Amino acid sequence: MISDNGSSIISAFFRVFSKEIKLADAHHFLDIADKSKSKKQCENEYKSAKYDLLDWGHHIGYETQNLYKLAYFVLKEVFETQQFHKEVKTTTHTYKDWAKNPIDYPLASRDKGIHQVDCTTDLSALEPKDIAKMVMNVTDNSTNSFMQQIRRNLSILERPLMTASGDGKSYIYANFNPKYAQYVLTILRTCYNFCLSYKTPNGKKLTPAQRIGITDKQFNLEDIIYLR
Template structure:
């Protein structure tokens, strides 16, 4: 039902507006989100917008893509950051409740940026997951940026 509702909506709804000049015409992001027809169990209803020009796609194709919209990959990466990087750890409440303890947090923005860059690169080029067809691949392989799984040493020593 949600797919058919979206397909009907995209007969008229546009994520972009067309700008015409004497020499050419081009599409500009209209900042025109829609409410996703299926609520998520943890977030409820949320808005979906598209910044990429999809004017060449038909309503059926756009509806299929919107049905697959979620932020699971982003949430997974943020959870890995929170679990793996102690320098970004939140302060703990003391046992007496009189203040905060930063016992495990030695936050330095410069080093935090370095560590996040290494973790992001590791996540995209070294850590595999099982794809829909059953293969163990990295996000970089799925996007066609890489053709192999890299080792952490390859990333750190730029091989």
């Protein structure tokens, strides 16, 4: 699972998937971004990170200029020496503890610049190349995309706006109704996860449900309505 560092969702994840976490079948990654950055600052960080990545690849000797591949190579090298967990020794036993040691994600983005990734679960049983593959998928793009779908399609969530003169609120576009908004959000969430496909880094078009292995097919609205 990928989230920000909100304690409520982290606690819920560890409570629901406690067995899977102990067996190392489930992991939780943090996508940490500084939301106080200006748009210009994010754009500058994106350009700088892109240049640094290409320059690193050139000096190491990689022929590819594919930023995604170069970022993977960077991460694989990082995890040869760095871990998200530390080993704690007591008089009776040894255990792994979260080190709170995030790394800079090598692929900066235009909307949030350079951001960091951390992992709250134990990855010590995995090889650096496997950890690098997992970290490459740590992004909040899917969450942002879903929020955009909500903003663009659900007028029922539109709140009143300040008038141009600033003397009050205009309710002309405000259809806010929490009861029906909940129904519509459930429908949209199901449609987004199972019906709408998006291009993945490897070029395939998959739904979010296909990407995480819940299903192997893309559904349409009729499949959902008639439980096919």
